[in-house]
Amino acid sequence: MIVMKFGGTSVANSEAITRTISIVRSKLSQKPIVVVSALSKVTDTLYKISDHASVKNKMDAMELLEQLRSRHIGLAHDLMSETPSFCHQACEKVNSICDSLSSFVSAVCALGELSDRSKAVIISTGEYLSSNIICCAMNAWGIKTGYMDARKMIITGNDYLKGEPDSEAIQARVPGVVSSAYEGNDAVITQGFVSATADGEPTVLGRGGSDYSASLIGMAVDASVIEIWTDVDGVRTADPRKVENTRCIERISFEEAAEMAHFGAKVLHPLTIEPAVNKNIPIYVLNSMNPEGKGTVILQSSFIDDGVKSVSFKENILVINIFSTKMINTSGFLKKVFEIFSVNKVSVDLISTSEANISVTVDSSQNIERVVEQLSAFADVYVDRDKSQISIIGKNIINLKGLLQKAFTPLADCRIYMISQGASYVNLSFVVDRSILTDAVRQIHKYLFEDESSN
Numbered sequence: 001m002i003v004m005k006f007g008g009t010s011v012a013n014s015e016a017i018t019r020t021i022s023i024v025r026s027k028l029s030q031k032p033i034v035v036v037s038a039l040s041k042v043t044d045t046l047y048k049i050s051d052h053a054s055v056k057n058k059m060d061a062m063e064l065l066e067q068l069r070s071r072h073i074g075l076a077h078d079l080m081s082e083t084p085s086f087c088h089q090a091c092e093k094v095n096s097i098c099d100s101l102s103s104f105v106s107a108v109c110a111l112g113e114l115s116d117r118s119k120a121v122i123i124s125t126g127e128y129l130s131s132n133i134i135c136c137a138m139n140a141w142g143i144k145t146g147y148m149d150a151r152k153m154i155i156t157g158n159d160y161l162k163g164e165p166d167s168e169a170i171q172a173r174v175p176g177v178v179s180s181a182y183e184g185n186d187a188v189i190t191q192g193f194v195s196a197t198a199d200g201e202p203t204v205l206g207r208g209g210s211d212y213s214a215s216l217i218g219m220a221v222d223a224s225v226i227e228i229w230t231d232v233d234g235v236r237t238a239d240p241r242k243v244e245n246t247r248c249i250e251r252i253s254f255e256e257a258a259e260m261a262h263f264g265a266k267v268l269h270p271l272t273i274e275p276a277v278n279k280n281i282p283i284y285v286l287n288s289m290n291p292e293g294k295g296t297v298i299l300q301s302s303f304i305d306d307g308v309k310s311v312s313f314k315e316n317i318l319v320i321n322i323f324s325t326k327m328i329n330t331s332g333f334l335k336k337v338f339e340i341f342s343v344n345k346v347s348v349d350l351i352s353t354s355e356a357n358i359s360v361t362v363d364s365s366q367n368i369e370r371v372v373e374q375l376s377a378f379a380d381v382y383v384d385r386d387k388s389q390i391s392i393i394g395k396n397i398i399n400l401k402g403l404l405q406k407a408f409t410p411l412a413d414c415r416i417y418m419i420s421q422g423a424s425y426v427n428l429s430f431v432v433d434r435s436i437l438t439d440a441v442r443q444i445h446k447y448l449f450e451d452e453s454s455n
């Protein structure tokens with residue numbers, strides 16, 4: 001079996017879905033499990049709907065909801081104009097999903113209060129809409145396809161918006177659901193991103209979580225391959241939306257890919273790699289607009305050469321500087337500090353310490369108010385905002401003579417606030433002012449990958 005995950009742009013409209021279905025058709029002999037995201041931008045709209053509902057702005061919430069309904073009904077007609085009964089079936093599904101959403105949103109508007117659970121219900125609707133339409137279209141086009149509800153398979157804890165997968169429960173449930181959905185069929189399809197607690201309470205895996213869904217399913221069925229189909233030719237030496245002349249990386253290790261994703265490369269959800277590593281399943285990153293392309297394969301480290309693979313960045317981070325004279329010669333100080341981060345569920349990326357100071361970076365999307373408040377009880381705390389984090393990723397970069405010089409030469413005139421190289425020697429990260437990020441990343445990329453004379 002193989003898992004094929006198609007992201008938002010790969011299912012954005014009828015042309016994209018037509019390409020996607022023909023890619024699936026070419027792999028039927030490998031028994032595909034298809035995992036789909038919501039149509040491009042739909043999840044963003046659902047977030048907006050939930051924001052409007054939370055402040056009782058029913059008019060705007062409903063207007064957006066009706067726009068979603070007509071986009072999906074239009075898509076069903078575009079895809080299945082020649083097979084009216086399948087088109088009808090798809091439109092009925094769309095209407096029933098949108099009607100339930102509408103009643104749900106009305107109830108939230110009436111209350112003017114949005115719990116995380118309710119938000120999970122709203123934002124997961126996009127995947128239900130796309131998977132139902134694509135399932136009908138595949139059947140309409142002669143690929144007998146079984147439909148699966150991800151909430152019966154992807155079991156998480158009860159953090160509704162960032163469900164933590166329960167590996168054992170997932171491995172116990174997925175094979176049964178898949179094999180019964182496969183009965184009499186050529187393929188099966190389910191939603192990415194969507195999950196539930198063991199009691200069936202709705203949760204989601206967090207933004208970009210469909211990649212993670214695919215690798216969890218791949219792990220549970222011992223897939224031979226996990227394919228992540230997206231809108232770029234594989235994993236590249238940097239984000240092609242920011243940097244010109246990037247190159248496709250042919251092969252990369254699980255560790256390198258995990259670091260890249262964790263340190264900002266949006267092409268993969270940061271936790272995608274973990275389930276695949278456990279079962280040693282290769283992950284391919286492929287372009288649905290160029291299916292003939294080789295893309296990137298992510299493999300065990302022993303198959304991968306040493307060297308710099310990529311420059312990633314996180315555009316908007318905060319540096320929390322913690323000063324305390326009590327830190328000097330005191331055991332347990334670090335424990336006290338990191339317990340505060342842990343209790344408040346704020347995750348830390350980089351850490352550096354000196355005698356009386358600890359600096360840590362955190363993603364600016366996290367709420368650090370309580371952390372700062374609690375740390376301030378025993379230390380002086382300063383938060384530096386508008387900073388960015390750049391990471392140079394590659395296997396055994398410690399062995400590369402002159403890497404530091406190469407990395408920092410283009411930044412000779414810039415302020416560098418923190419530097420950190422993890423003990424795995426896969427990642428060299430540093431913090432700069434957000435205002436120079438784009439320029440810095442381009443220069444570093446040029447220096448490391450384009451300007452052969454400097455290498």
Ligand code: ADP
Nearest residue numbers: 007008009230232235236238239241265266267
């Ligand atoms: P999908 O909707 O298919 O999940 P995403 O938008 O989540 O797609 O991820 C693909 C995007 O990731 C690309 O369009 C690209 O801009 C971005 N990206 C960031 N870093 C990289 C990188 N190193 N290699 C390839 N793409 C990258």
Ligand code: ASP
Nearest residue numbers: 037043193207208209210
């Ligand atoms: N649709 C979800 C999102 O936009 C999940 C995904 O696309 O991976 O975050």
Ligand code: MG
Nearest residue numbers: 007208266267
């Ligand atoms: Mg994505």
